[in-house]
Amino acid sequence: EESDRQTALLLREIDAHNATDAQLQRAKEAAEAANLAKSRFLTGMSHELRAPLNGILGYAQVLQRDPAMPLARREAVEVILRSGRHLLGLIDGLLDISRIEAGKLRLERTECVFPAFLDQVVRLMRPQAEDKGLDFECVVQSRLPDIVHVDEKRLRQVLINLLSNAVKYTESGRVRLSVRYARELMQFDIEDTGPGIPAPDLERIFLPFERSWAGERQADSGTGLGLTVCRMLTHVMGGELQ
DSSP states (O other), X not given: OHHHXXXXXXXXHHHHHHHHHHHHHHHHXXXXXXXXXXXXXXXXHHHHHHHHHHHHHHHHHHHHTOTTOOHHHHHHHHHHHHHHHHHHHHHHHHHHHHHHXXXXXXXXXXXXXXXXXXXXXXHHHHHHHHHTTOEEEEEEOXXXXXXXXXXXXXXXXXXXXXXXXXXXXXXXXXXXXXXXXXXXEEEEEEEESSOOOOGGGTTXXXXXXXXXXXXXXXXXXXXXXXXXXXXXXXXHTTOOOO
């Protein structure tokens, strides 16, 4: 009788677990459907917003080049341009995030001549650093391969975003990009003499629209999506961003 009673209790517990598992599965399917709907909405809305925004930016650029434009109106046009570019960056960031979450981002791996690629990145970033009076240096700490198979566009996007942040938040001193290669792994270290990132913010800054205290003090602090996209792209490419 005791054995029968324990068996009945176990069967009831198994039934309860099965019911809970079914509820969890339904909740998971509902969450995945909602996430997919959100990604589709963001993708569609992003495309719809880009067309009129490009028109606004185009006409603002035409006005900016008008030599007869009064100074007061020229400043207003520059505000329109800055605001439009901010919105465009926000749209592009949301579009990248929605593509990655929906699994629709496809890497286009090609044979990349790596020394030339690295030189392009350095030549792009050095003038921005020098305009702020910063020293910019690239240090190659080991022999680099001549050819790597990588999505060149996405790798460039990640490096330029991180280096731009380093330049933006550094008021004096230097920005350094260090590259090393060993055992089929490439490591990039970006170092600057800026205010740094407090320990409690080290993970929070990778969340969408989040910033460290230095970013909140900066007047032109971007969209708050750059690091989110960088970490997601690095993960998709099989890497890690810390």
